[in-house]
Amino acid sequence: MTDRGEDAPASPRRLPPDLADSLVILAICAGGYLLTLEFDPVPEFMRQGLSPERFPQIVIGVIGAFALMLAFAGRAGQAEKRPRLRLRIATTLLLVGTYVATAESLGMFTLMPLYCALFPVLWGERHWPLIAAYAGLLPVLLFALFVVLLGTPLPLGLLEGLGG
Amino acid sequence: MKRRSILRGAALGLLVLAGPMAGGAEVMAQDSFPSKTIEIVNLSGAGGGSDIFLRMAALRARKSLKTDIQVLPKPGGLGVNAMNYVNGKPRDGYTVMSLLPGHLISIANGKAPIGFDELVPLVRGTDDPQLLMVAGNGSFTGITDVIAEAKRRPIKIGGTHVGGIDHITAVSFIKKVGAQNPIYIPFKSGSELVTNLIGGNIEVAVLNFGEAESQIESGEIQAAVVLAKDRMSVLPDTPTSHDAGFDLNISLVRGMAVLKGTPEDRIAALETAFLKSMNHSVYQNYLSGSGLAPSSIADRQAWSAQISDMYVSIQDTLKELGMAQ
Amino acid sequence: MDAALTGIAFVLSAEMLLLIFLATIAGVLVGALPGLGSIMMIVLLLPYIIVMEPTAGIVLTAVIYCAATFGGSITSILINTPGTPAAAATTFEGYPMAQRGEAGRALGMAAFSSSVGGIFSVLVLIVAAPLLARVAYHFGPPEYFALALFGLSMLASLGNTSTLKNYIGGAFGILLSTVGVDFATGVERFTFGSPALAEGIHFIPLMIGLFAGSELLMQAAASDAVPRLVSKVAVRLPSLADLRKVRGTIARSSLLGTFVGILPAEGGTVAALMAYNEAKRWSKTPEAFGKGAIEGIAAPESANNAATGGAMVPTLALGIPGSATTAVILGAMIMLGVRPGPALFQQQPDFLYAIFGGMLLANLVFLFVGLYGAKLFAHISLVPKQFLWGTVFLLAFIGTYAINNSLFDVWMMVAFSVVGFVMRRRGYSAAPVVMGLILGELVEISLTQSMLMFQQDVSGFFTRPIALLFFALALLGVAYPYIKSALQRRR
Structure with missing residues (x-):
């Protein structure tokens, strides 16, 4: 994630490393606070004690305070080794997201072999026999274990009724 | 705890497991x-x-x-x-x-x-009739005490979530006996109500018999009134709402x-x-x-x-x- | 004495031994799967349990409970994803160890600590259940509020991220806990009109997304040139020196875990977190924490399994569940016609001894399964990531969906994967958010209930000595790092 370059002053030498985070968090706090103002009013008979928007507002305030401290704290904390952003992240998300989207209507297991084949390919695997075995076996295994043996409720879509 | 019954149970379990699979195929043919x-x-x-x-x-x-x-x-x-x-x-x-x-x-x-x-x-x-219960060793010895006290000051009644059946029960009760608006304290489950009633954090709790059975038996909790037409056979000494002078039946x-x-x-x-x-x-x-x-x-x-x-x-x-x- | 013998004999029969053995293995495996845990497994088995002989049925549920609590550590260590929430604290040290090629050592330690903690708590259960159960009555909303604050005060020292970022994460988690219908007033908060959100954000999709999902994306981003871990080293078990090093930690954590387990509604998750924190404080090498310190595995694992025995205390003695899983076990008991409570201890002691025996056996079985399996499981750390993570996602999908039969939960998991990924890149840790979500609800509800009890008079808290104790501990927890560095500077 690149820092918000457009917010940086002309000489960024001394810019606190977490300033961008701080601003984002403060923005989220502001948004959250606005949302709390939209809560329904409490029905008359229930009115006892703290009103429902109070607690979230307190928490938002606390986060905001922390965010301000963050801006001036200076240290970035021990971040994990930051992997560079790659296309693979987006494509993986796309694959996963599409799969979940189809799971409801078509069922989890209908497109699972396709998902199982695409995933390793996206991550660079090229041994086709291995991929084929994986894509063929895993769905069957999962189906046998979770649907047939355990009776776990899962979106079966087109396969509804199979395996009882 | 006989050995045979375990085996039977396990066998039954296996059958129940296999049943839907076999039975499913069979019944599908019948349409x-x-x-x-x-x-x-x-x-x-x-x-x-x-x-x-x-x-x-x-x-x-x-x-x-x-x-x-x-x-x-x-x-x-x-x-x-x-x-x-x-x-x-x-x-x-x-x-x-x-x-x-x-x-x-x-x-x-x-x-x-x-x-x-x-x-x-x-x-x-x-x-399952709703009951009002109090702590066994608390300051209330029966529903008449509760009603008297509730008229003098807001009492603390516990029940499950706000706007649900327990809340309606509590508020209806207060209205029927003409008591002051209570302090209704919501809890997430019957067990929490039992614990807090015994612990003295609430004065009255809206509960069903099954939720407090062991505690009633041991005397830690007393069932003050049952909100039903007839007494419960498991609680012969607990008066009905009618006995206590007000009419409220909620189950x-x-x-x-x-x-x-x-x-x-x-x-x-x-x-x-x-x-x-x-x-x-x-x-x-x-x-x-x-x-x-x-x-x-x-x-x-x-x-x-x-x-x-x-x-x-x-x-x-x-x-x-x-x-x- | 007679009853004890009958009970133990029951458990030692051939059929029961086989059942316990199989159930333990199954429990460990289910516990390892993210999302699926002891609760889900018991629920799925309910139709079969209800037709079993009551003693056998309840022994089965108790065994699964113990086994799954250990099982969760396996995925914590291998893929940085807690298989059960109680294993969340195990990721801090477990995953770094696995990445260093010490998966076997971590897994073995987890098995050993879990076993010791579990056995300790069952012994406590046997000796003192009815007595200890009464502790439950002294804990009301003010005490829980104080306890929750104490739990939150520990956020500071999690993982290796900065204290401030941990607090922000924790506070964010608390904010997320307010999503849904407000407990006290019934008003909907942050639900955007969606009935699914009205139920609130369940911690499992959040946890799986923040841990597993973010890890998946991190792995997607990582370079492909991962050094091949030497398999011989990876499967090596902990050494005797390791075991000697952690004996104090395990002792303290087992005590802590048992106590936290006894408290109704608090279970392994909070126990593990507290134990981890205490281990870090007591350690002679606190700077090793976050990079793979063996005490950091021993502590949470013995605590969370100790909590299983602890949680059975109020469940059996009072009929009041000590944790979420024991709530389901309690349901099973009622369905089987067993009524827990003081009467149970007097009238059916053989039933109780069968349960105690079953739990002890389970803890022993998974010790061996774990130690032997550690070598096996450690090989998972060697599976090429392009096959591993695709599979992990599918398991995560299943685990998340199965809780509430909700695809919405799965979407939430995906969304939190992205959130978690962004957070980790910016140096935030996932665990504080999960803890915030879990404890946040407790904080608000107990505060609301307390204020109602005290009729808005805050000074009421001063009448509650136990609550005051935990407030003091919380303050101490927050101030401790500052006091410590001040003292060090003095030297």
Whole structure:
């Protein structure tokens, strides 16, 4: 994630490393606070004690305070080794997201072999026999274990009724 | 604890496991109802009171219907999530829903996706009178003490979630005896109510018998009044509301329903199967173990009548108490 | 004495031994799968349990409970994803160890600590259940509020991220806990009209997304040139020196875990977190924490399994569940016609001894399964990531969906995967958010209930000595790092 370059002053030498985070968090706090103002009013008979928007507002305030401290704290904390952003992240998300989207209507297991084949390919695997075995076996295994043996409720879509 | 019964149980377990698989294939050929799994959609999670009820009721029904019955928890919004789900399914008899006062409250508040007339009550399984309980060694020795004190100052009444049946019970009670507005403290479960009642954090709790049975037996909790027409056989010394001088009958009823549009013959098949199942000794033991009488069970006609009455009463109560949302 | 013998004999019969053995293995495996845990497994098995002989049925549920609590550590260590929430604290040290090629050592330690903690708590259960159960009555909303604050005060020292970022994460988690219908007033908050959100954000989709999902994306981003871990080293078990090093930690954590387990509603998750924190404080090498310190595995694992025995205390003695899983076990008991409470201890002691025996056996079985399996499981750390993570996602999908039969939960998991990924890149840790979500609800509800009890008079808290104790501990926890560095500077 690149820092918000457009917010940086002309000489960024001394810019606190977490300033961008701080601003984002403060923005989220502001948004959250606005949302709390939209809560329904409490029905008359229930009115006892703290009103429902109070607690979230307190928490938002606390986060905001922390965010301000963050801006001036200076240290970035021990971040994990930051992997560079790659296309693979987006494509993986796309694959996963599409799969979940189809799971409801078509069922989890209908497109699972396709998902199982695409995933390793996206991550660079090229041994086709291995991929084929994986894509063929895993769905069957999962189906046998979770649907047939355990009776776990899962979106079966087109396969509804199979395996009882 | 005989060895043989374990083996039997395990064998039975294996059979039950294999049954749906074998049975499913067999029944599919018949193309009659039911030929696949029936779902009962519940408004709360696994292990809770309504979940237990549904599982017990479905136990023998599986045999007579020759199909698997799954209890599907769909918690959220006091039955709204469950009703959304049921509403989205075809009305073919394969989707049944639990029916509790909570559903009626949501319908009355306009939060449910279905109207009251779309409900087809099926059977009732438990008729669990609400009780007001106090700590065994506390300052109250009976309901008259409670009423007297409640008139002098707001007392602390505990129950489950706000806007639910316990809350309605508490507020109705206060109104009926002309007491001061109570401090209603919500808790997440009956167990928490029991603990806090004994711990002295609340003065009165709205509970069902089964939730506090061991504590009543040991004397740590005293059942002050039962909000029903007759005394409970397990609590011969606990006065009814009528005995105590006010009229309030509220029970936590639990039953099942389907939606209008389900074919009549299928409704009849379901009704028969569940009634038969609940009249079996396994379910009867569950009832008596929870302090309930066999009269908890009601068929479609009686249940429908009660639900209609209850709905009207809930609507009126909500308006009266200013609880309508 | 007679009853004890009958009970133990029951458990030692051939059929029961086989059942316990199989159930333990199954429990460990289910516990390892993210999302699926002991609760889900018991619920799925309910139709079979209800037709079993009551003693056998309840022994089965108790065994699964113990086994799954250990099982969760396996995925914590291998793929940085807690298989059960109680294993969340195990990721802090477990995953770094696995990445260093010490998966076997971590897994073995987890098995050993879990076993010791579990056995300790069952012994406590046997000796003192009815007595200890009464502790439950002294804990009301003010005490829980104080306890929750104490739990939150520990956020500071999690993982290796900065204290401030941990607090922000924790506070964010608390904010997320307010999503849904307000407990006290019924008003909907942050639900955007969605009935699914009205139920609130369940911690499992959040946890799986923040841990597993973010890890998946991190792995997607990582370079492909991962050094091949030497399999011989990876499967090596902990040494005797390791075991000697952690004996104090395990002792303290087992005590802590048992106590936290006894408290109704608090279970392994909070126990593990507290134990981890205490281990870090007591350690002679606190700077090793976050990079793979063996005490950091021993502590949470012995605590969370100790909590299983602890949680059975109020469940059996009072009929009041000590944790979420014991709530389901309690339901099973009711369905089987067993009524827990003081009467149970008097009238059916053989039943109780069967349960105790079953739990002890389970803890022993998974010790061996774990130690032997550690070598096996450690090989998972060698599976090429392009096959591993695709599979992990599928398991995560199943685990998340199965809780509430909700695809919405799965979407939430995906969304939190992205959130978690962004957070980790910016140096935030996932665990504080999870803890915030879990404890946040407790904080608000107990505060609301307390204020109602005290009729808005805050000074009421001063009448509650236990609550005051935990407030003091919380303050101490927050101030401790500053005091410590001030003292060090003094030297």
